[in-house]
Amino acid sequence: MGAAFDTIAFKASLCDGCGDCMTTCSKVKQGASRISIVPGAAEAVFELAICRQCGDPKCAMVCPSGALTKDGGSGVIGWNSDKCIDCLLCTAGCAYGGIAVDQSVSRVAKCDQCDGDPECVKACPTGALEFRKAGSIYKEYGEREDLFVPGLSGCLGCNSELIMRHAMRKIGRNSVLATPPGCIPGMGSVGYNGKTGTKVPVFHPLLTNTASMLAGIRRYYDKIGRKDIVVMALAGDGGTADCGFHAVSGAAERGEKILYVCVDNEGYMNTGMQRSGTTPYGSWTSTTPVGEHMKGKTQDAKNLPMIMAAHKCRYVATASTGYMEDLYEKLDKAIEASFEGFSYLHIYSPCPTGWRIPSSKVIDACRLSVETNFVTLWEYTPQTGIRFTRSPDNALPITAYVKMIGKYRHLSQDQLDHIQTKVDEQVALLRIMAAESPPPPPAHRQPAAPAASPAPAIGGDASQPPVRREISRN
Amino acid sequence: MPEAKYLLVGSSHAALEALRSIRHFDPDGSMAMITRDQQLPYSPTILPYVVSGRSKPEAVLLRDEAFFEANACTFAPNAVATGLDAKTRSVTLASGESWRYERLLIATGAAPAIPPVKGIETVRFHVLRSLDDAQGLRTAMGGARHAVVLGAGLVGLHAAENMAEAGLSVTVVEMQNHVLPGYFDAKASERIESAFIGHGVKLLLGCKVVAVEPRDGGHSCAVHLEDGKVLQADLLLVATGVKPVTDWLAGSGVDLDRGVLVDETMRTTAPDVWAAGDVAQATDFHTGKRALIGIIPTAVDQGRIAGQGMAGDTYQKAYPGGIPVNTYRFFGRVALSIGQAAASDGVEVSEREDGGYRRLVMSDNRLIGYASIDEPFDVGIMGELIRRKVDLSPVMDAFIARPVETGRRLMSEQWR
Ligand SMILES: Cc1cc2nc3c(=O)[nH]c(=O)nc-3n(C[C@H](O)[C@H](O)[C@H](O)COP(=O)(O)OP(=O)(O)OC[C@H]3O[C@@H](n4cnc5c(N)ncnc54)[C@H](O)[C@@H]3O)c2cc1C
Numbered sequence: 001m002g003a004a005f006d007t008i009a010f011k012a013s014l015c016d017g018c019g020d021c022m023t024t025c026s027k028v029k030q031g032a033s034r035i036s037i038v039p040g041a042a043e044a045v046f047e048l049a050i051c052r053q054c055g056d057p058k059c060a061m062v063c064p065s066g067a068l069t070k071d072g073g074s075g076v077i078g079w080n081s082d083k084c085i086d087c088l089l090c091t092a093g094c095a096y097g098g099i100a101v102d103q104s105v106s107r108v109a110k111c112d113q114c115d116g117d118p119e120c121v122k123a124c125p126t127g128a129l130e131f132r133k134a135g136s137i138y139k140e141y142g143e144r145e146d147l148f149v150p151g152l153s154g155c156l157g158c159n160s161e162l163i164m165r166h167a168m169r170k171i172g173r174n175s176v177l178a179t180p181p182g183c184i185p186g187m188g189s190v191g192y193n194g195k196t197g198t199k200v201p202v203f204h205p206l207l208t209n210t211a212s213m214l215a216g217i218r219r220y221y222d223k224i225g226r227k228d229i230v231v232m233a234l235a236g237d238g239g240t241a242d243c244g245f246h247a248v249s250g251a252a253e254r255g256e257k258i259l260y261v262c263v264d265n266e267g268y269m270n271t272g273m274q275r276s277g278t279t280p281y282g283s284w285t286s287t288t289p290v291g292e293h294m295k296g297k298t299q300d301a302k303n304l305p306m307i308m309a310a311h312k313c314r315y316v317a318t319a320s321t322g323y324m325e326d327l328y329e330k331l332d333k334a335i336e337a338s339f340e341g342f343s344y345l346h347i348y349s350p351c352p353t354g355w356r357i358p359s360s361k362v363i364d365a366c367r368l369s370v371e372t373n374f375v376t377l378w379e380y381t382p383q384t385g386i387r388f389t390r391s392p393d394n395a396l397p398i399t400a401y402v403k404m405i406g407k408y409r410h411l412s413q414d415q416l417d418h419i420q421t422k423v424d425e426q427v428a429l430l431r432i433m434a435a436e437s438p439p440p441p442p443a444h445r446q447p448a449a450p451a452a453s454p455a456p457a458i459g460g461d462a463s464q465p466p467v468r469r470e471i472s473r474n
Numbered sequence: 475m476p477e478a479k480y481l482l483v484g485s486s487h488a489a490l491e492a493l494r495s496i497r498h499f500d501p502d503g504s505m506a507m508i509t510r511d512q513q514l515p516y517s518p519t520i521l522p523y524v525v526s527g528r529s530k531p532e533a534v535l536l537r538d539e540a541f542f543e544a545n546a547c548t549f550a551p552n553a554v555a556t557g558l559d560a561k562t563r564s565v566t567l568a569s570g571e572s573w574r575y576e577r578l579l580i581a582t583g584a585a586p587a588i589p590p591v592k593g594i595e596t597v598r599f600h601v602l603r604s605l606d607d608a609q610g611l612r613t614a615m616g617g618a619r620h621a622v623v624l625g626a627g628l629v630g631l632h633a634a635e636n637m638a639e640a641g642l643s644v645t646v647v648e649m650q651n652h653v654l655p656g657y658f659d660a661k662a663s664e665r666i667e668s669a670f671i672g673h674g675v676k677l678l679l680g681c682k683v684v685a686v687e688p689r690d691g692g693h694s695c696a697v698h699l700e701d702g703k704v705l706q707a708d709l710l711l712v713a714t715g716v717k718p719v720t721d722w723l724a725g726s727g728v729d730l731d732r733g734v735l736v737d738e739t740m741r742t743t744a745p746d747v748w749a750a751g752d753v754a755q756a757t758d759f760h761t762g763k764r765a766l767i768g769i770i771p772t773a774v775d776q777g778r779i780a781g782q783g784m785a786g787d788t789y790q791k792a793y794p795g796g797i798p799v800n801t802y803r804f805f806g807r808v809a810l811s812i813g814q815a816a817a818s819d820g821v822e823v824s825e826r827e828d829g830g831y832r833r834l835v836m837s838d839n840r841l842i843g844y845a846s847i848d849e850p851f852d853v854g855i856m857g858e859l860i861r862r863k864v865d866l867s868p869v870m871d872a873f874i875a876r877p878v879e880t881g882r883r884l885m886s887e888q889w890r
Contacts, residue, residue, distance in 0.1 A: 038879045040887070047886030049852075058854075061491055062770045064517030065529065066536045083533065085523045088801035088808065092771055092853035096889065097882045101850035106806060 004138035005053065005075025008035075008111070008118055008131055015046040015128035016447035024123035032102035034111040035120050035129075044449075051098030051111040053077055058093035059110075068099075075135065076113050084108070127444030133325050144169045147199045154187040157352040157359025159366070160263045161187065162321055164234055167261060168200070170331050175230040176217055177202045180210040180244060182236030183351075184263065186270035189234075207243040210235055211251035214258045222257075230335055232259035238268045241277040241304045252311040252342040259338035262304065265351040273354040277302045280374075281422065282415045284407040285354075295410055300422055305346040306430075309380040314341030317379035317389075320348045322366030326377055326389055333379070348375045356406020368401040373427050374419075378434065386434045392427050393443035475564070477574035478506035478548065480784055483555050483565060484581030485509035486517060487770050488751025490536065491777030492579050492784065497545050499785040505546065508553040508565070508573065510582075513605060514538060518583070519770060522632035524608040525615070526639065531605055555582065558726035560744035577746045577784040580723070580734055581777065584716035584752035584768050589624070592685035597695040599686075599710040602629050611711065615640050618709035622646075622697050624683055626653040628802065630713035631670070635804060637709070638675045645676040645705055647683055647697070654809075657800040658845055659816040662809065662831055665847045669805050686710065716768055718753040731755050733766050738792040740780035748784055750776035759795030759861065760814055760842070767796035771857075794861055801853060808850050813860045815845035824874050834877060839867040844877070855881040858888075 015037065022033035036049040053070070057077050060068040067084035070077045079099075086107055090099045102109035111118075113131075121131045147168040154161040160183050168175070177200055179185045190204045191197040205213045210233050218231040240248055240262040248260060267285050268274040275285040280301045284290050288297040309316045315337035319327040330345060337343035350357060350365040357365055369375040373395040380386045398420050402408045411419075480496055482489045485507050493507065509515075514535045523529040542549040554568040558580075564572045586601035588594060600611045611633065615621075621637045623630045626648035638644045646653075652663035653670070667677055682700040689696050694708040718733035729735045729743040733755035740748045740756065751773035758765035775793065782790035802809040814821070817835050821842065824834040830849025835842050841859045844851065859866070859881060866873050873880045 036882060038883045038886070040883055047883040049882040049886060052889075058774070061494075061774045062487070064487075064519035064536075064770060065523070065534060083529075085520060085529060086803055087519060088803065088810070088850070088853070089519070089770055089799075091810075091850070092799045092801055092812070092857060093774075094852070094854040095858045096885055097852040097855050097878075100852055101808065103850065106808070 003055070003072070003075065004142065005135040006113070006116065006131060006133045007053065007075075007135060008050065008113065008121060008129060010048045010050075011128050011130065012040070012046060012048070013128075014126045014444070014447050015048075016044065016126060017046045018125065018448070020123045020125060021120035021129055024119050028114065028119045029109065031104050032100075032109055034109055036097060036100075049097035049100075051077060051094075052096055053111075053113070058095075059090035059099050060093075062089045062093040064089060074113070074116065077110065078112065079108065079110055081107070125445045126447045128447070137324050137328060141166070141169045145173070145199070147173065148189060149191075149197045152187045152189070152197065154183070155351075155353040155359070157362050158183070158187070159321055159349045159351065159362050160184060160265060163261075163263050163347050163349060164189065166321075166324075166327070167234065167331060168198070170328065171230050171232065171259075171335060173200055174228050175200050175232055176214075178205050178210050178214055178233040178235070179203075180205050180233065180235050180239040181207050181270075182239055182263075182268075183265065183270040184234050184236065207239045209247050210239060210244050211247040211256070211258065211260060214260075215251050215254070215256040218257050227339065230259055230338060231257070232261065232338065234261050234263060236268070236270075237262060237264040237266060237278040237304070238276040240264075241302060245277075248308075249311065252308060252313050252344065255314070255341045257339055257341055259334055259343045259345070261334075261345045261347060263347050263349045264304070265349045265354065266301070267351070267354055269351050269354040278304060281419060282408055282411050284356075284410065290410045295412065295415065296407070303426065305344070305380075308344040308346070309386060311342070312382045313344050313380070314338075315343045315379070315381055316346075317344075318346045318348065318375065318377055320366045320370055320375055320377065322363055322370060323377060323390065330379060330389075337381075350405075354407070356409070357404065361404060365401070365404060368396070368404065372396045372398045372401040373423050374398055374401050376427060376430055378430065385437055386430060387437035388430070388434055388440040391440045391443035392431070394446050395427075395443075396446075398423055475572050475574050476506070476548075477504075479503040479576045480505040480579070481565060481573055481575035481577070482507040482579045482581060483509070484579075484583055484751070484753070485511055485515040485549070485551075486581065486583055486751065487773040488583070488753075488777035488780075489579060489581035490515055491774045492581065492748075492750060492781035493545060493547060495778045495781030495787070496785040499782065499787040502546070503785070504548075506548040506550060506573065507542070508550040508555065508567070510552075510554045511604065512551050514549070514551075516605060517770070518603055521602050521605070521608040522629075522636055524605065525602070525612050525633060526636045527612065531609060534605075555722045558723055558728065558747075560727040560747055563746070575746075578748065579777075579780055579784060580728070580742065580747065580749035580753055581751045581773075582719035582722070582753050583773075584766075585719050586629075586712060587715045587717040588712055589683075589714045591624075591683050593687045594712075597686050597688050597710060598692060599695075599712050601712050602633055603716070614709050615642065618642055620645075620694075620705075620707050621709040621711065622705050622707035623711045623713055624697075625712070625714035626650070626655075626677065626679070627713060627715060628654065628800070630711070631666075631802075631804065633711050633713060634670065634675050635673070638670075638673050642709070643674070643676075645678060645707075646670070647678045647681050647699065647705075649680070649682050651680045653677065653679070654800070654802070656816060657798065657802075657811045658809065659818065659833060661825070661827075662811075662815075662833065662845050662847050665831060666802075666804055666809055669807060673805060716752065718755070718766065720753065731764070735764060736776075739783045739790060740776050740793065741783060748780040750780040756793055757795040759797045762795065765796070767798055769796075769799055771799050772796040797857055797860060799853060799857065807848055809845075809847050810851060810853055811845035812843065812853050812856050813841070814843035817843055832877070834874060836866070839865055839870065841866060841873075851878050852881055855885050858885060 025033040099110040188197040274287040317330040352359045377390040557566040685698040697705040734749040752768040831847040
């Protein structure tokens with residue numbers, strides 16, 4: 001497996017140049033800040049210089065003293081102060097300003113990610129800096145066996161495939177998997193020509209009886225004393241919220257010991273993108289078209305995970321592939337709970353084909369859905385009630401999310417207002433329900449708004465076009 | 475006869491980078507690195523710090539045995555290449571042994587150029603290119619009082635500083651009118667010069683040595699200058715530049731000029747023979763002509779491209795041309811330069827002297843050179859602006875006022 005590393009990510013749109021990261025860094029490191037925020041091409045746009053911990057570090061290759069080395073475990077390029085002769089050649093190797101002279105000591109200084117807990121990130125009040133731990137997850141789980149065949153026929157950029165492969169790597173071979181009609185069997189998980197598309201026992205129940213069949217399987221395993229098998233479904237929203245709901249609800253009510261994962265792509269995508277009970281208001285689908293009279297779906301989505309919480313399941317949680325750390329923690333809890341009672345995990349899953357989003361933007365959509373509170377991340381147990389795992393405070397307006405998705409392209413202002421109102425209502429209700437739970441980590445504040453009147457760009461005049469275009473990449 | 479699919483001659487920056495880029499593409503092909511050195515790889519750039527005692531010779535090695543094992547590369551020290559036969563694909567060593575190769579990298583670097591000064595062969599003098607040289611100089615420094623350094627380039631100045639700090643009286647003789655000619659303009663050089671003078675080093679600039687002769691039974695020597703003056707030295711260091719190590723390539727079929735001539739993929743004129751680093755005469759970014767630019771960044775760039783070519787990596791990129799870079803420390807201070815930093819004809823120059831010194835050289839709204847004293851900048855970023863010929867007209871005022879900040883901004887916009 002190739003190496004993957006955790007990384008400090010910079011989201012320029014959230015940076016308002018407050019400089020807290022730099023102040024904190026230079027305090028912690030007692031010298032010049034290793035992170036540098038500089039004015040960008042326009043007012044209230046900021047750019048960043050920091051060590052990228054390159055995979056192919058030229059600073060290290062030009063170092064004559066062997067003072068710079070990339071750590072194979074953390075990916076951090078470490079600087080050995082004893083070996084360093086202060087020749088500064090590394091500053092000639094770096095094209096990002098990631099290693100620079102700290103004039104207070106007249107030596108080079110660079111980011112070391114504070115041993116895996118970067119202080120700049122913690123100091124960033126807007127969330128523009130984020131420490132992404134996906135590298136650790138990849139490293140840990142990338143080594144594990146992929147339990148699906150390599151060639152699934154999902155659409156380009158399919159998020160459900162990502163969920164399936166991740167979930168099964170984590171759950172492992174000791175499992176029995178039901179994949180009711182939907183994209184997941186549709187792309188080949190149940191296999192072809194008498195061979196399965198998985199390396200675990202997999203079957204294809206009806207849309208309507210998934211939870212019931214799983215209940216029977218679990219009872220059989222209980223009877224023969226096999227307590228170690230995860231009995232589970234990877235089901236779509238249609239099979240869960242609509243046609244299969246009576247079976248899901250019944251199994252939950254009876255406390256059947258199964259892990260039920262609903263991959264919610266907000267419609268019947270594999271059969272031609274028809275609306276489902278979880279399709280949000282305003283969405284274009286093939287059965288809620290956009291024309292002279294109709295402007296997409298006219299009803300609001302039902303909130304299935306809240307319905308499941310009302311069943312007092314052993315565990316209920318919502319998750320998103322934009323927040324893998326959160327998803328992985330919840331998977332762990334959900335697996336464990338499935339040996340005790342009904343365990344329900346609802347994973348929101350943007351569909352590039354059915355939602356009309358570029359395949360490269362799926363994870364962006366995941367993140368924005370959460371950042372706008374369109375999707376909220378929480379978990380429930382009967383003892384603790386609902387608890388947010390990510391704060392819904394300081395959310396972006398839903399337009400930030402909706403505007404990147406083709407199925408909402410036609411929305412009128414009224415419809416947008418409607419969606420915002422419903423999102424706010426839902427969050428308000430969840431807040432009431434979560435009021436007694438321990439709070440999630442505090443939300444970041446919104447970046448300070450740019451000045452209303454166009455002020456001159458730093459060091460130039462405001463009429464300048466962004467310089468980005470001028471620079472050719474050769 | 476030992477043989478290797480990839481044979482690398484030399485064990486310094488260029489060869490090490492070639493090794494890395496070959497292994498990137500071909501993890502298995504047999505490989506050997508042969509070198510004149512007795513030690514594991516080290517950089518000549520570290521030597522002034524060995525001379526000063528700051529770096530211990532055993533602590534300057536760039537790779538260990540485990541590295542060569544992990545990279546399936548035979549490391550053969552004490553192997554001096556004396557001949558190449560490109561037809562039979564073999565390299566002969568001083569020991570009489572020969573190595574067969576499928577693909578060869580010439581990375582033998584450069585060696586001190588000894589000027590044709592009358593009597594030079596009759597006196598004992600030092601040079602600084604190998605660890606042995608450095609240890610020899612360090613020992614000699616211990617017993618010497620009057621040192622004369624020929625040449626005020628990087629090597630000469632580094633050594634002069636080492637010796638002055640060790641308490642010797644030091645005189646540097648330089649033909650040009652300023653130190654570090656080419657890298658810095660007169661104003662910048664003067665700042666460096668006054669630091670040396672302040673530390674008691676005598677600088678004889680615009681001054682030529684015409685003869686040397688032994689004195690004191692060979693324990694010291696007299697250095698005769700063009701103007702008739704005579705300097706007495708019990709330590710003579712020759713640092714008048716370097717020349718590529720190409721003597722072993724005579725008659726090999728590899729075309730030579732001042733160095734080994736290579737194309738933009740680091741190929742020589744002989745089949746399956748590449749060259750990289752100080753030994754290679756490759757394209758100069760500024761003139762487009764082939765020139766010698768003996769610095770680590772070009773050795774690394776060339777080594778990577780040569781390695782890609784040797785391994786047949788189709789993602790090989792043509793060499794964009796070398797850009798001179800100089801990161802120089804003197805008495806704890808910082809002098810940096812990149813590109814045509816000393817140019818003054820037909821270019822726009824912006825100089826600033828407030829505490830530090832900064833000189834930006836532009837042509838057609840593009841940065842072509844940058845030098846500074848006591849005012850560090852991101853050399854790599856400026857190098858990218860030069861290499862990519864970034865049109866700075868939209869940000870010119872900001873760039874001139876705050877080049878570091880604006881440079882960072884431009885590069886940040888690039889990789890977002
Ligand atoms: C004192 C000093 C200070 C310097 N400071 C700087 C600086 O600040 N910045 C900078 O960029 N550069 C600096 N340089 C230059 C820099 O060290 C060289 O550009 C760089 O080392 C070139 O690398 P290379 O691999 O091409 O060759 P070299 O480093 O010269 O290595 C050549 C290799 O070939 C081997 N070899 C030579 N002949 C033979 C043979 N016949 N058979 C087998 N092996 C052979 C040698 O043993 C050696 O391993 C400095 C050099 C010196 C001496």
